[in-house]
Amino acid sequence: MTSLPLADRYARFRSAVFSGVEEGLPGFDEPTTEMELQSLWFSGAFGSEFTTTDGKAVRIADFGVWNSGAGPDFNDCAIVIDDQTLRGDIELDPDARDWERHTHGANEAFNHVVLHLFLHAPEHRFFTRTSEHREVPQVLLRADMLPEGIKPKRRTASAHLGRCATPLRDMDDARVQSIIESAAQHRLELKSKRLHRSVAAQGREQAVYQALAQTLGYRKNQQPFAILAQRLPLKKITQLDAAKREAWLFGVSGFLEGVRSDDTEPATRSYLRQLWSEWWKLRESCGRWLEDRQLPRWKLNAIRPGNHPQRRLGALAAMLRSWKPIIAPLADATRWSQAAWRESLLVLTHEFWATHYTLLSDVAEKPVALIGETRVQEMLANVAYPLLVPERTRLWAEYLELPALLDNQKVRLAVQRLFGDDPRGNDFRKKLHQQQGLLQIYEDFCLEDDSACANCPFPERLKEWG
Numbered sequence: 001m002t003s004l005p006l007a008d009r010y011a012r013f014r015s016a017v018f019s020g021v022e023e024g025l026p027g028f029d030e031p032t033t034e035m036e037l038q039s040l041w042f043s044g045a046f047g048s049e050f051t052t053t054d055g056k057a058v059r060i061a062d063f064g065v066w067n068s069g070a071g072p073d074f075n076d077c078a079i080v081i082d083d084q085t086l087r088g089d090i091e092l093d094p095d096a097r098d099w100e101r102h103t104h105g106a107n108e109a110f111n112h113v114v115l116h117l118f119l120h121a122p123e124h125r126f127f128t129r130t131s132e133h134r135e136v137p138q139v140l141l142r143a144d145m146l147p148e149g150i151k152p153k154r155r156t157a158s159a160h161l162g163r164c165a166t167p168l169r170d171m172d173d174a175r176v177q178s179i180i181e182s183a184a185q186h187r188l189e190l191k192s193k194r195l196h197r198s199v200a201a202q203g204r205e206q207a208v209y210q211a212l213a214q215t216l217g218y219r220k221n222q223q224p225f226a227i228l229a230q231r232l233p234l235k236k237i238t239q240l241d242a243a244k245r246e247a248w249l250f251g252v253s254g255f256l257e258g259v260r261s262d263d264t265e266p267a268t269r270s271y272l273r274q275l276w277s278e279w280w281k282l283r284e285s286c287g288r289w290l291e292d293r294q295l296p297r298w299k300l301n302a303i304r305p306g307n308h309p310q311r312r313l314g315a316l317a318a319m320l321r322s323w324k325p326i327i328a329p330l331a332d333a334t335r336w337s338q339a340a341w342r343e344s345l346l347v348l349t350h351e352f353w354a355t356h357y358t359l360l361s362d363v364a365e366k367p368v369a370l371i372g373e374t375r376v377q378e379m380l381a382n383v384a385y386p387l388l389v390p391e392r393t394r395l396w397a398e399y400l401e402l403p404a405l406l407d408n409q410k411v412r413l414a415v416q417r418l419f420g421d422d423p424r425g426n427d428f429r430k431k432l433h434q435q436q437g438l439l440q441i442y443e444d445f446c447l448e449d450d451s452a453c454a455n456c457p458f459p460e461r462l463k464e465w466g
């Protein structure tokens with residue numbers, strides 16, 4: 001993968017600014033559920049090479065499949081330890097002692113565990129043993145193994161004119177644009193690193209499928225969409241016909257169980273009958289995932305009808321029906337055509353979801369695009385270009401021309417703080433890369449600052465930007 005030159009410059013600028021400051025990758029004191037940690041592990045976010053608690057190098061050769069029944073969390077995994085490949089299961093617990101607390105050590109179903117992962121360990125060493133008294137290698141996962149960008153949500157900064165607005169006002173357009181573009185390159189590189197780590201763990205198609213599914217989750221439901229894409233991986237879901245696939249998606253999401261047919265309008269009733277006719281056959285094999293604490297945590301408050309996750313799940317089902325034209329252009333950066341890819345998404349439709357927002361809504365007056373321009377832009381910004389630009393840096397020029405996404409609150413705040421009433425503030429947010437650059441500066445500086453700008457190093461450092 002090739003690095004983008006301006007991204008390096010911004011990274012140096014930023015690291016110099018924060019030298020001596022602990023960057024603070026996420027700590028697990030944050031309210032992260034076991035299921036979310038499993039999802040991070042399974043996507044390869046922690047990496048694939050580790051050192052066991054007794055100092056041996058271990059590599060994950062195959063992350064396996066997420067177990068839908070009783071027993072260890074992941075099955076059919078392969079690890080390489082001491083040049084020896086071990087095949088079996090992987091168990092991930094918040095604390096090493098959960099192995100005994102949950103009596104895994106006496107449970108034969110755990111006899112094939114080849115690796116025990118945990119986030120906390122007691123002061124005195126705890127050994128993981130199976131019911132056959134075999135010692136299981138252990139790996140302690142740490143927050144600093146995660147790539148930058150997977151951070152707990154931070155607060156927003158207040159809307160006031162920043163101290164940097166004065167030096168920025170004195171800078172010519174080209175210099176301001178150069179800083180914003182550098183920050184945008186840096187942001188794209190961070191996204192690329194995360195995505196390519198996921199490619200290394202799961203394979204390119206699965207990583208892209210998961211990333212596209214996450215984009216359908218908007219900001220609030222990215223995690224549930226990631227979990228669905230991991231539990232129902234491409235290699236399994238694409239073997240099913242469309243009806244079974246859709247039943248599986250809606251069943252494992254938990255949406256089917258919560259809807260009473262009598263509460264719905266006739267077209268929905270018929271759609272539900274179709275889903276249930278397949279789901280009841282699949283349901284038993286997904287027992288563990290239907291337990292309350294295992295269901296994806298959908299966030300449904302303050303969601304616009306068009307962004308409801310049920311409708312977005314319908315969009316994912318439609319994408320899977322046309323998967324080949326969506327994935328093929330992402331296989332080779334030299335054959336990429338943005339226009340063709342965009343079109344393959346915009347034409348997607350669905351006989352039910354084109355006219356429904358949720359399973360409980362009435363029929364819409366007229367069909368609504370399943371995946372609109374804004375969603376495609378998000379997919380370009382968060383999946384296609386982060387995947388392809390490091391493989392063909394000439395695509396950066398194409399990325400620069402992408403128009404801005406719909407304005408969001410963070411971009412507005414960043415412009416307000418950095419530019420105030422300087423009319424150039426609006427000019428510097430017309431393109432997608434400008435929005436991305438402003439967001440990066442906002443997150444790197446404004447959200448790290450606790451001094452109402454007084455101690456923020458950004459204004460002083462700006463003077464050194466040639």
Ligand code: SF4
Pocket residue numbers: 161162163164165417418441445446447449452453456457458459
């Ligand atoms: S915190 Fe720094 S970057 Fe943000 S507005 Fe204040 S001076 Fe500018």
